[in-house]
Amino acid sequence: MSSPGSSDKRVEVRAPMSGVFYRRPAPDQPPYVEVGDFVKKRQVLALLETMKVFQKIRAPVEGTVVEIAAENEVPLKDNDLMFVIETP
Amino acid sequence: MFSKILVANRGEIAVRVLRACRELGIRTVAIYSEADEHCLHVRLADEAVCVGPAVSTKSYLNIDSILDAAKRTGAQAIHPGYGYLAERGDFAKACEADGLVFIGPTPENLELAGDKLVAKKTVHAAGVPVIPSSPTGIDTPQEAERIAQQIGYPVIIKASAGGGGRGIRICRDSQSLLEEFPVAKMEAKAAFGNDEVYIEKLIQEPRHIEFQILVDRFGNAVHLGERECTIQRRYQKLIEESPSPRLTPKMRRSMGEAAISAARAARYFNAGTVEFLVDGEGRFYFLEINARIQVEHPVTELVTGVDLVKEQIRLACGYPLDPALEELQLRGWAIECRINAEDPDRNFLPSPGTVEQYRPPGGFGIRLDTHLYQGYELPIYYDSLVAKLLAHDRTREGAIRIMRRALEEFTISPLKTTIPLHLRILQDPDFLQGRFTTDFIKKFYPDEEEEED
Structure with missing residues (x-):
């Protein structure tokens, strides 16, 4: 997916296990992040619910969210792509 | 007796209830979500109705859809299992309104049990000890x-x-x-x-000990001894046993009497559990009433020989308590290990997936309540409890030896489970001597935080 000739680094964030993907902390609240947002390292990007346990999905690096590959409230498999972050 | 019962639950407890119904000659209806078509309870029931999508709020908690399934199949009663709708007063009421028998306590019981402060006041007025506290909020x-x-x-x-x-x-x-x-x-x-x-x-050196009660429509009440539930992690029980190594016959008698007083004060009906904390000096305090069949009910079944689910069904049908229950002698020692699909080495993260190799234990003194089978794929949507392994013998030491042997035999591959943790606990000298309090598990996970960030 990396664009040739670009000095930016694209970092993929993948599901650590299967689970339901949530972009919002609660149904009546705004999403954690949108495409174009700049995120800090360890900032929460989404929640993954597996067998009633919620895991916070955190940004592995600082950078800009360039892609949100998973849809809200949809089940993901282990290692499915969730986000792409471009580091400065 | 009922001729057809709908079981409004899934997994091991649905299997447990379906088996009791079959033994009583009652026809059964299972319900399932779109993710549970291959769950064992669906296969064991006479009929099965899909009540909605995978997400529990749209299926196992969908009251309209469940009541509709009961009416369409001609069920006369609904057994809610534990969790889901088991303690929802509105569900019990909705069953009644539709002419269905809710197999469990009355809607009023469920409301009282759900309001811990009111429950505490009610049983305290009946002379049951409660944890001393300020009557209301404090300002200065x-x-x-x-x-x-x-x-x-x-x-x-x-x-x-x-x-x-x-x-x-x-x-x-x-x-x-x-x-x-x-x-x-x-x-x-x-x-x-x-x-x-x-x-x-502050209750020092607390242990969590609960009493099983049964009450019929005529107000007759008995207790079936205690369950020791002190071994917990983050308020989730891991190991339960009956009897409790902590209780003397005298303590058992006074706590059993207190449990019955609590049940009477609450005008309780059907099967229930009265939870107590016991402090380091042996004083006990009422905590709450659990108005349902509990996960750990089989330890009581093993030491009493009483099938609690069948008793629930009989009581719901209006039968009086069997007078023989008053004369029960507890027999031997029973221990339960909860097997969860969680990785104890990775902060108990869930471990979903397909059971590729399944070898359940058996032999003398073993009971296994589970919905697992070879090839079963654990859905990601539901609880991680996959099996309850129980051992029963004449002594505590004997039951522990049987349990260790059975845990070693148990293969649920490639899932990560709590089996290795249970094996460690069952070798711990304090556990073996019956000396532990509710923070026992910190010994194994000293750095674990109470809450995640």
Whole structure:
């Protein structure tokens, strides 16, 4: 997916296990992040619910969210792509 | 007796209830979500109805859809299992309104049990000991000090809106109480949006011990002995046993009587559990009433020989208690290990997937309640409890030996489970001597935080 000739680094964030993907902390609240947002390292990007346990999905690096590959409230498999972050 | 029962649950407890119905000659209806078509309970029932999508709120908690399934299949009664709709007064009422029998306590019982403060007041009025606390919220450090002197140090300051162990401060004397009080209030405000706090006596070296009760429509009540449930992690029980190594015959008698008084004061009906905390000096305090069949009910079944689910069904049908239950002698020792699909080496993260190799244990003294089978794929949507392994023998030591042997035989590959943790606990010298309190598990996970960030 990396664009040739670009000095930016694209970092993929993948599901650590299967689970339901949530972009919002609660149904009546705004999403954690949108495409174009700049995120800090360890900032929460989404929640993954597996067998009633919620895991916070955190940004592995600082950078800009360039892609949100998973849809809200949809089940993901282990290692499915969730986000792409471009580091400065 | 009923001719057809709908079981409004899934997994091991649905299997458990379906088996009891079959033995009673009652036809059964299972319900399932779109993710559970291949779950064992669907295969064991006479009929099965899909009640909605995978997400529990749209299926196993979908009252309209479940009642509709009951009406369409001609079921006369609904067994709710535990969790889901088991303690929902509105569901019990909706069943009644539709002419269906809810196999469990009355809607009023469910409401009372759900309101811990009212339940505490009700049983206290009947002479059952409760944890001494301030009657209401407290506003000033001076008032806090006055009440702490009445109930005796150490005390804890608790946020009225808190829960799950959060927002708690321990004070061992009046100086620390005066210092901590304003901080606790500010913290409560910040964490829960409500600065009301109250004071409760700190129970030292607590153990969690509960009594199984049965009450018929005519007000006859019995208890079936206790269950020791002290081995927990984050308020989730891991190992239960009956009897409790902590109780003397005298303590058992007075706690059993208190459990029955609590049931009578609450005008309780059907099967239930009265939970107590027991402190280091053997004093006991009422905690709450669990108005359902509990996960750990089989340990009581093994030492009493009574099938609690069948008793629930008979009582719901209006039968009186069998007088023979009054004369029950507890027989031997039973232990239960909860097998969860969780990785104890990775902070108990869930471990979903397909069971590729399944080899259940058996032999003398073993009971296994599970919905697992070879090739079963664990859905990601539901609880991680996959099996309850029970051992029964004449002595505690014998039951522990059987349990260890059975845990070693048990293969659920490639899932990560709590089996290795159970094996460690069953070799721990304090566990073997029956000496433990509710923070026992910290010995194995000393660095674990109470709550995640």
